[in-house]
Amino acid sequence: MEKSIKRYFPVFLGPTFLAFIIGFIVPFIMGLYLSLCDFRTVTDAKFVGLSNFAKAFQDAEFLHAFLFTAAFTVVTVVLINVVAFAVAMVLTQNIPGTNIFRTTFFMPNLIGGIVLGYIWQLIFNGILARYDLALKISAKYGFWGLVIVLCWQQIGYMMIIYIAGLQSIPGDLNEAAQIDGANGWQRLWNVTIPNMMPSITICTFLTLTNGFKLFDQNLSLTAGEPMKQTEGLALNIFNTFYTRVGWQGVGQAKAVVFFILVVGLGLLQLRMTRSKEVQQ
């Protein structure tokens, strides 16, 4: 068996690897190079060195987008994980209809971000219009609107991961704690959560990167209005690249900065939560 795996692995890995190269590695390397170029179309570029990065760092809108995204990410990481964990706890208590609830909570995740953004825009505007207000007139509405949409979309997904984690905790641990006289909170903090650290690592990683990478929902829900006050990093990069004549290189440079930022934060977070994981 081992031998045949050795022999045939290219057949299985090859197509995926090829797709990965075409769809990821090549554009990535091209992107790195293009961030040092002045260009209109990606196949026709002129090398200009680091000036794009200089322009990117001088751009006040880029800084604002970073702060907006950072605040957004902090809020969504906390909200999504706490709520998803709570829902997972409830839905592992053997209450009737558990599977229906699990499926329903998971479903928003199956809808794409653009569609979700437009649907929620209609919902929000429908409600706000009763008070002669609209989503795009205040950054506050836009920010919390985005938080609601992302929570609605992602809580179900994280919930599934937490449910899987909860179900893998051996029942005798909690039972033993109970016999030793631990109350509910003590069992949660000292038994359940330490055993859930692998799930928490995954979920914080996913929500952290999703918060930073937020694009579809941002574009369709607020499009950065009012006055770019609700423009996240990814949308700022997109707008720099596509709507500003001659700024394509700067947009690309921002994308490289963005990449380094997300990778750095992701690794830092992994290291922090990993260190808290316990071995059973």
Place this chain on the structure above:
Amino acid sequence: MKKRLLTLALCGAMALSLAACGGGNSGSNPPADSGSSDGGNSASGSVYYLNFKPEQDGDWQALAQAYTAETGVEVKVQTAASGQYEATLMSEMAKTEAPTLFQVNGPVGLANWKDYCYDMSGSALAGELSSDDFALMDGSSMSGIAYVIETYGIIVNTKLLGDAGYTMDDIKSFADLKRVAEDITARSGELGFSAFTSAGMDGSSDWRFKTHLANLPIYFEYEADGIGDTDAIKGTYLDNYRAIWDLYINNCTCAPTLLSAKTGDDSVAEFVTEQAVFYQNGTWAYGDVADVGEENLGMLPIYIGVGDEANQGLCTGTENYWCVNKNASPEDIQATLDFMYWCVTSETGLEYLCSGDHMGFVIPFKGNLESSNLLVNIANDYVANGTTSIKWCFPTMPSEEWKNVLGSALTNYAADQTDANWETVRAAFVDNWAAEKSK
């Protein structure tokens, strides 16, 4: 041994399915190519037109088919979504099968794409132009050729205006417009309609205000200073811009705080269902508003209280210039030039371009037909009556970014009409003009 056979069988199945996919692809590609190679012996090239106007997509597709049926030359028409033309063009141009025919909006757009523009001077198409003013020059190179002349103003439902007790002749200046609009607003409960359709600031509609309405203060400033473009706009007539914007947003079908969510379709619907008298838009919108009935449609100049209002006409010009991709193969360039020539000279082409049943354009070519587009005819009447048309100065606006920032500032101001928020509009108009021009 059995396991190994199974593995082999699985691998075989996978390889087969992959091959099938590949086969499927290579099977679906050639027809597109063979279409053009079968097409004709003389023309081996093909045309790929990246169309700017979503409202005319269907007509362009039909026209392309008619051309293919007549000559065998393949014409592919793709239309960019509203507001997404530059983005679409940018990604399409990077492809091997890049558009052979695309468009720029004037000198500013040309600056971005001039390295891709084929010099059309001396071409048969250039010879068909009714005036050389409609060619877009980059030095001595004829980089773009305008293909449509358009006019905008305030489209009026004259029946509703009559119901409110006014006629078109009552409105000859900004003061008149303001008086009538505010009177209609005051009585809107009893009349059952509003003065203006919603000035929607959604992306499908905000260009009517951040671009077209903003043209008026720019035009009057250019006129006063005797210039045609500037690196630093002064904003001489910004107070007038504010006055007309105030009029639009405070006398429309909805509260000004709701405008950010209103779309172009909302405005059209309000106009067609007789919820409002005035609708700022142009000749291209005739198809949308024709349901109101020819006898009920009129057009007014956009008065902002500047200049000789008695002789002010509608806003006429173009921001649609055809450009041919220099980097396309010589056969494709020739095929594209032939297609363009055919569009503006052949009976079918002219029918599609000029007839009110299709695109209803006024084209700056010798073959231009008498229009059946009522709004075009109204525009012609204004010219015939000796009014001075307002030129389209917005192709000189510094960038898309400038327009977008101005649009956001206008939306922001509409929601909360304070002097501080108008200052943001002023900054977006004046300061950002200089900043964007210098980039």
